[in-house]
Amino acid sequence: MHFEKHDLDMVHYNWSVAARIYEGPPSRRSFDKSNGAQVLFLINHYASFDERLNQQKLHLLEQLLRCKLPLEARSEISVFKWMTEQLLYSDKTAPE
Numbered sequence: 001m002h003f004e005k006h007d008l009d010m011v012h013y014n015w016s017v018a019a020r021i022y023e024g025p026p027s028r029r030s031f032d033k034s035n036g037a038q039v040l041f042l043i044n045h046y047a048s049f050d051e052r053l054n055q056q057k058l059h060l061l062e063q064l065l066r067c068k069l070p071l072e073a074r075s076e077i078s079v080f081k082w083m084t085e086q087l088l089y090s091d092k093t094a095p096e
Helices: 036-047 055-067 076-092
Strands: none
Touching: 036 055, 036 076, 055 076
């Protein structure tokens, strides 16, 4: 599933940076959780590997990025790794 700006639940994002710079895999580029284009880039990169990422998990991920992202997760690579761990953990604790 590919997510767009209108799929996001939160409204705090800054959209001033051109989205086209966010292509390819996550890099060591500094991550800004207020940059909507960068958030979408990482979410869509994750979605390309996990087809189970749906709207509900997207909104959970937004909340986690906004409220729980550790300070030491500064690069896209480290944020992507953290996101993956959070979503895997949420799958294990979700009721069946």
